Amino acid sequence: MAGTEQGSETVLTTERLVVRQWTMADRERAFDIYSRWEVVRWLGRTPRAMTGPEEAGAFVERCRQRSADPRYGAWAVERRDTGTVAGSVLLVPLPDGNGEIEVGWHLHPDSWGHGIATEAARAVLAKGFADGLTEIRAVLAPDNTRSAAVCRRLGMTSAGLTDRWYGRQLAEFRIGPAQGMSA
Secondary structure (H helix, E strand, C coil), X not given: CHHHCCCCCXXXXXXXXXXXXXXXXXXXXXXXHHCCHHHHCCCCCCCCCCCCCHHHHHHHHHXXXXXXXXXXXXXXXXXXXXXXXXXXXXXXXXXXXXXXXXXXXXXXHHHCCCCHHHHHXXXXXXXXXXXXXXXXXXXXXXXXXXXXXXXXXXXXXXXXXXXXXXXXXXXXXXXXXXXXXXX
C-alpha cells in the first residue's frame, strides 16, 4: 500500500476511504489517472493530459505544496479495502479570487460510479466547515453532468454560470455549513 510511505500523512478517513497526502510512491497511479483524457478534459483553462511518467513526480510535489496551510490541500483518495488510490479530492482557494474556496475531485475511471467522489467531497466539506469556512464552491464545465450530480448529492446549490475563475465559463455550485450535506 503506497500510503504507508513516510510523508503520507492522513488528513481524514471515512468508512471506505483514507484522504491523505500524495507521495512519490503514488507517481505511477497519478500518471495513470492524469494521462487519461476522460479525466483531464474537465480540468483547467486548457485541459492537458500528462504525456510522460516524469510529470507525475512534479504533480505530487505541487499537491504537497498546496497543503502548506493545513486547512487546504489536494489530496490522494485511497480505498481502504484495496489500498488503491482512486484519485484526488481538493479543498483550495480559487485562483484570482477573493478568498473563495473550491472543493473538487478527479477520479480514475475505474472508481467512477461507486460514490467515492461524493464520500470524499462530503468529508472534505465537513473538514472545511469545522475549520471555520462559511461557504465552499465547486466550479465545473457546464456539460460535466457527473460532477454536477455529485454537487447535487452533496446538497450544493447551483449559482448559475460564471467566467470568474480559470478563464472559461463554468457552472458554479455553493454550499454553507447550515445547508448540511444530503445523502
